[in-house]
Amino acid sequence: MIVPTLTFVASANAVALSGGRPVFADSIGPDDLSIDPADVERRITPATRGVMCVHYAGYPCQMDALLDLCDRHGLFLIEDAAHAPGASWDGRALGTIGDAGCFSFFGNKNMSTGEGGMVLxxxxxxxxxxxxxxxxxxxxxxxxxxxxxxxxxxxxxxxxPSELTAALGRPQLAKLPANNERRNALIERYRARFDEAGLPVRMPFRGQIGSGHLAVLIVDRAQDRDPLRDALGGAGIQTSLHYPPVHLFDHYRTAYGHATGDLPVAEDLALRIITLPLYPTMTPEQVDAVCDTVAAYFEGAP
Ligand SMILES: Cc1ncc(COP(=O)(O)O)c(C=O)c1O
Known part of the structure; x- marks a missing residue:
């Protein structure tokens, strides 16, 4: 089963735990971090049963190309829609397009029940x-x-799921559309501020509306990534990384013989990405404070 390497490890673990072999595919590039349909196609063999696509940050994968290649090769398509509740592609809700869709309701997701998830x-x-x-x-x-x-x-x-988690989920579901809208607006504020400042950074998925799960920043030069994270941390601004490529985790290196260089696009992106703070109650002023700290870093950068 073909899975992206730039995802949370759960996507690949699910394949391996079900007795399959996760075959990793690369990302498209810095403007669209999701699975590259051309690379998926290159990795198809007679043993391939299906493809799992991950709607990274809540933006739709290249669904036209993925549906087409799955159709041509007789493969099933599973959507990992953990980031994408409430988002859509071509008028269809993400997670309802392939043969199956999986959602996560973990505490850091747009719609949470604390723990748990859903399969369609x-x-x-x-x-x-x-x-x-x-x-x-x-x-x-x-x-x-x-x-x-x-x-x-x-x-x-x-x-x-328990009755208790369901009770948490119902009001969360009611809030989802407004929260997603707010998240998208905050991402656009980040984007506009970075554009205006002309910094050596970019935000992927320009012009797209998704669930607004993550505000991802990509620095032009990998050597700026960790010092910029340190500068943000020093200003009290927490950041995270989505994701270390799965094929380079110890278990996946050992079990499948993977090594650095196997999936060069995702490996390069993984060294340049930073996930900035984003939550529906974040204020525009807080976004500006993050952008100012990023700008201040580049003013002093070597
Ligand atoms: C892309 C992706 N897939 C799968 C999962 C797994 O979800 P859970 O931890 O709820 O099983 C997560 C989040 O944790 C995720 O971000």
Missing amino acids: ARDPQVRDQVRLLRSHGMTWDRYRGHASAYDVVRLGFNYR
């Missing part, structure tokens, strides 16, 4: 299997009455 699947047989897997492979749905008798038809897990 087009094929009713797949949905039935997901229902079995989420609750120990039992034919009995534990949230519906008491079973006097039930069978266990396969091995399964405890992946059930």
Whole structure:
């Protein structure tokens, strides 16, 4: 199964834990960090069963090309829509376009229940299997009455959301559209401020509307990345990185023989990205303070 390397490790772990082999594909480039359909196509072999695309930062992947190549090669398409609740492509909600879509409701996501997630699947047989897997492979749905008798038809897990997390999720879902709009507006403010300042940085996905999950900044020169993060940290501004490429994690190097240089575009991007603060209640003044700190770093940069 082909997965991007520039993603959270869960995308690849899910493939490996299901008995598949994650085959990593590269990113398109600094204006679109998502999986490169041309690289996916190059990696298809007779053993390939499907493709997982990750809507990085909540922006749609190149769905035309991915749907077309999956169709031509008879592959299934899974959308990792963990970043993308509420975003759409061509009028269709992300996570509903491929054969299956997966969402995360972890605490740092646009729509959170604290922990948990959701799977959508087009094929009713797949949905039935997901229902079995989420609750120990039992034919009995534990949230519906008491079973006097039930069978266990396969091995399964405890992946059930609880009533408590559902209670958290309902108001979160109601807030999602307004929060996504706010996030997009804040990203556009960042972008406008960086454009105006003419700094050696860029923000990807220009002109696109997504869920506004992440405000990602890419510095032109990799040597500026860590000192800029330090300067922001020194001003009390927390940043993060999305992501270290999965194929270079120790487990993936060892299990699949990966090495630096295997996926050069993603590796280069991973050295130049910084995820800036972004949350729906962030104020425009706070965005300006981050931009001012970035500008001050470059004024003094060697
Ligand atoms: C792209 C991506 N895929 C998958 C996941 C996994 O989600 P969870 O931790 O809820 O299983 C996350 C987030 O944690 C993610 O960012």
